[in-house]
Structure formats: C-alpha cells, structure tokens
Amino acid sequence: MxxxxxxxxxxxxxxxxxxxxxxxxxxxxxxxxxxxxxxxxxxxxxxxxxxxxxxxxxxxxxxNPTGDLLAAHARRASLDAAAVISAIDSAQGMHQGHIRIACTSGFAIDFLPATMAEFRLINPGITFALQVEKPATISQRLLNGDVDIGLTYSRTAQKDIYVNYAQAGSVVVVMRPDHKLAKRKSLTLKQMHGHEIALPGPDNTVRQLFDIACSNRQLAFEPVLQCNEFETLLNFVQYGGGLTIAGTTSVIHRQLREPLHYIRLNEPEASARSVQIQTLSGRVLSKPMQAFILSLKSRLQKE
The missing domain is CATH 1.10.10.10 (Winged helix-like DNA-binding domain superfamily/Winged helix DNA-binding domain)
Incomplete structure (x- = not known):
C-alpha cells in the first residue's frame, strides 16, 4: 500500500x-x-x-511535531468526509443538518439563542449543539474537530484557524439607571475609579483589556466581586452592587428587558480585540453551516 x-x-x-x-x-x-x-x-x-x-x-x-502535522491532516479528512455526507443530504435544499458551535459565555446568553431560533424558523430541519467555553479553549475545539463554528473575542491570529468574519469589539460599563455615573455618554477609567465594581475573572478578554488599560493609566481597582459567570455579575449590578464591564454584543439584547444602563468605556485599549466567527482552516463546510455563518455575520453587523 x-x-x-x-x-x-x-x-x-x-x-x-x-x-x-x-x-x-x-x-x-x-x-x-x-x-x-x-x-x-x-x-x-x-x-x-x-x-x-x-x-x-x-x-x-x-x-511530536510530525505527529501534530499528521493529526491536523487526519482531523480535516474526517471533517471533510462528514461535510460531504451533509452536503449530499442537503443537495435538494437545507432540509436537515446539525451544527456544532462553541462560544464564550457572553454570546450564549442572548445573541446566539436569538440567531439560532430565527434561523430555525426558516430552516426547521437544522439542529444545533452549543458548548460554552473559555476563549482560549474555542480554537482547540475547532482544531480537534469537536465543533464546526467558533464565536469568540480574539486579540491575535491563530494557526490553522480561519476567520470567516471579524469586527471591532467595544466594551461598555454596566450600571443601574440611578447610578451616579448613569448620565454620562462615555466613561474613562479615571471617572470610574473609586466606585464599587464587579469584574470577570482574569481569563476573560474584557478583563484583560481592562487590566492593560489600568496598568497604562497607573490605576488600581479592587473589585468588590470577581466572578467568571457573566449572569452573576449583571444580577449583582442590578441588585445595587455597583458597576461591571462587558462586551457590547453580550448585553445589547438585555436593554430591551432589564433596567440596566450601558455606557461606552472610552479607553483605546477597549477596542483592541475583535468579535470573530472562526472555523478550521481548509475545512469544507456544509451548506447549512455556510448559511448560518451568514446569519451570524448579518446579526453582528446590525449590532
């Protein structure tokens, strides 16, 4: 052979x-x-x-490095075979299909549920599996073939990861409408300093940008709460706990149903990451996957 x-x-x-x-x-x-x-x-x-x-x-x-090279080939071959089967099944349209997604917690609260539900109204034969992961884990899930699409915030390019779409991400400061800072149109770290704040954990990309900005401004914040659960931070603020920070996409839908106030963080470091739709480089995507990526892109562009 x-x-x-x-x-x-x-x-x-x-x-x-x-x-x-x-x-x-x-x-x-x-x-x-x-x-x-x-x-x-x-x-x-x-x-x-x-x-x-x-x-x-x-x-x-x-x-070893040779083994890593062969593993990358093997994963692509396996995923491409699955994509061919899916493409054959949907040759007459998108009557059926399954899409596996990994995302960070902020996208899993409102953005992705809304996008998936809207997509299924038009394509009821498509099903989804969603895994909520830390930002650093999402690329590995794609490389391992565990998921088809990754939705995350990223600051650097990554080997063997194809970025289908990227747009600049912004950071907002979240507070109750009756907070002392709520009437401002934007906020700097200096203006926030001295107010009680709850922060996500250090592996969160918003927190990383916040820490870099604080270091550059020589400002130290002592959070009254640190938590890796985004919902907990928002609920803490809603119950009068002070301020927190979040990516705009993570909170934009909540404005319609919760009495929280969102103000742009006016620091250069706050825009040093991008929202990315990621797939494995070189992978053949099924028709439903391609269509769903277009739906994600369209929704991101509106927000």
Missing amino acids: NKPDFIQSTALRYFLEVVQRGSITNAAKHLHVTASAVSRQILALEELLEAPLFDRLPRGMRP
Missing part, C-alpha cells in the same frame, strides 16, 4: 484516538480493540512515513 492510500485508512482513526486519549491503552478501550492492534497500526504508520509520530513518555504518548 502506498503512503497516500495508507494515511486515509483505519490507521488514521487509531492514530487520532491515541493523540486524543494520550495513550495506546486508553485509545484501545475507546475503540473496543486490543492495545496490540492499536500499537501495530501506529508502528506501521511510523514505518511507512519513516518518522516517529510520538514522544513516548513514562505515562503515555504525546505527538
């Missing part, structure tokens, strides 16, 4: 399981085969390619 034929065979499936499970034993359990069968496939791949694919560790296996 030549190399191109072999690296499209069952060996790839076994190889990917070892990459994802971290050991031959764990991969074999998940595949319901013997460990020796998995080991033979891995050794055959390495012999055919004339290169080791893993670093053998005391407690498992980790793909």
Whole structure:
C-alpha cells in the first residue's frame, strides 16, 4: 500500500484516538480493540512515513511535531468526509443538518439563542449543539474537530484557524439607571475609579483589556466581586452592587428587558480585540453551516 492510500485508512482513526486519549491503552478501550492492534497500526504508520509520530513518555504518548502535522491532516479528512455526507443530504435544499458551535459565555446568553431560533424558523430541519467555553479553549475545539463554528473575542491570529468574519469589539460599563455615573455618554477609567465594581475573572478578554488599560493609566481597582459567570455579575449590578464591564454584543439584547444602563468605556485599549466567527482552516463546510455563518455575520453587523 502506498503512503497516500495508507494515511486515509483505519490507521488514521487509531492514530487520532491515541493523540486524543494520550495513550495506546486508553485509545484501545475507546475503540473496543486490543492495545496490540492499536500499537501495530501506529508502528506501521511510523514505518511507512519513516518518522516517529510520538514522544513516548513514562505515562503515555504525546505527538511530536510530525505527529501534530499528521493529526491536523487526519482531523480535516474526517471533517471533510462528514461535510460531504451533509452536503449530499442537503443537495435538494437545507432540509436537515446539525451544527456544532462553541462560544464564550457572553454570546450564549442572548445573541446566539436569538440567531439560532430565527434561523430555525426558516430552516426547521437544522439542529444545533452549543458548548460554552473559555476563549482560549474555542480554537482547540475547532482544531480537534469537536465543533464546526467558533464565536469568540480574539486579540491575535491563530494557526490553522480561519476567520470567516471579524469586527471591532467595544466594551461598555454596566450600571443601574440611578447610578451616579448613569448620565454620562462615555466613561474613562479615571471617572470610574473609586466606585464599587464587579469584574470577570482574569481569563476573560474584557478583563484583560481592562487590566492593560489600568496598568497604562497607573490605576488600581479592587473589585468588590470577581466572578467568571457573566449572569452573576449583571444580577449583582442590578441588585445595587455597583458597576461591571462587558462586551457590547453580550448585553445589547438585555436593554430591551432589564433596567440596566450601558455606557461606552472610552479607553483605546477597549477596542483592541475583535468579535470573530472562526472555523478550521481548509475545512469544507456544509451548506447549512455556510448559511448560518451568514446569519451570524448579518446579526453582528446590525449590532
């Protein structure tokens, strides 16, 4: 068997399981085969390619740079096969399909539920699976083939991630309408300093931009509450807890139903990230996925 034929065979499936499970034993359990069968496939791949694919560790296996390269190919091949099947199923229209999405918590509250519900009114045969993740995890989900579309805030380009659409993100300060600062059209950190504030955790991109701006202005804020749950921060503010910060897209729909006030944070650092619709670079997307990305883009442009 030549190399191109072999690296499209069952060996790839076994190889990917070892990459994802971290050991031959764990991969074999998940595949319901013997460990020796998995080991033979891995050794055959390495012999055919004339290169080791893993670093053998005391407690498992980790793909080396060559293994990472093959894993990227294997994931794309698997996803492309799924996309072809989906495309065949929807050749006469978008009668059926399944879209897997990963997003940060702010998009999961209003933006995505509204977009998915609106999309299904026109395409009732399309179903969704939504995972809420930290920003740093979303790209990995795409690379692993766990999801089809990522919706997140990002500050840097990432290898093997294709950005289908990006637009500048802004940050707002959230407060009750009766707060002392509520009559201002915009706010600086200096104007906010001294007021009670609740902040998201340090892995949140809004918090990261806020911290960078504070450092540049030599201002220190001591949050009265730090929490990684966005809903908790908004409820804390609504009950009189002071201020918090959020991305505009995360809160724009809430203005219609909750008595909270939103004022733009007027600091250059606040616009140093973008809202991005991401997919795996080089992946063939099904017709429903392409259509839903257009729906996401359209809604973002309106907000």
